[in-house]
Amino acid sequence: MAPGEVLDTAALIEWPVERIVGKMVLEAQREEVYRVAPDRLVLLDAVEVNWASPRDASIEAARKLAMLTGDIAGLSSIDLKLLALAKERGATLFTDDYRLQNLCSRAEIPWASVITEGINSIWSWEVRCTGCGIGHEIPSQTSASKGDIGDCDICGSPLRVKRRK
Numbered sequence: 001m002a003p004g005e006v007l008d009t010a011a012l013i014e015w016p017v018e019r020i021v022g023k024m025v026l027e028a029q030r031e032e033v034y035r036v037a038p039d040r041l042v043l044l045d046a047v048e049v050n051w052a053s054p055r056d057a058s059i060e061a062a063r064k065l066a067m068l069t070g071d072i073a074g075l076s077s078i079d080l081k082l083l084a085l086a087k088e089r090g091a092t093l094f095t096d097d098y099r100l101q102n103l104c105s106r107a108e109i110p111w112a113s114v115i116t117e118g119i120n121s122i123w124s125w126e127v128r129c130t131g132c133g134i135g136h137e138i139p140s141q142t143s144a145s146k147g148d149i150g151d152c153d154i155c156g157s158p159l160r161v162k163r164r165k
């Protein structure tokens, strides 16, 4: 069996559902998902997600580690439980929270970022010029204002992100 994966709430909301099937998540995350994306919870309940809970001793160990590193100030109880669960099950934690990533590194828990993992869905987008229609590379930097991704270097018209056909 492949090593387990624990997903933070961003992954639960952002990832394609097929990617979430069988992965470990916390009962406590149901509330978080429901608050942000109620429809998503309906979808998650329709597939097999591994709703799990870490043992109290694991949570306590995670809390002590977070106190030691000073990361505890910015962590939620769900964050701590995600850390505890990943450690307890020898699983990889998927999170974009830098405090959690830091704690994973300290505790030698493998981690990966949610956004990188979601790159499959980003690949279905492309950047095209609204003027000449020429395709451009997707910019590596985020832009100052949302939706502004620069102008075409051929004709000078604004570029737009479009769904790849």
Ligand SMILES: [Zn+2]
Pocket (backbone or CB within 6 Å): 129, 130, 131, 132, 133, 134, 152, 153, 154, 155, 156, 157
């Ligand atoms: Zn153009």
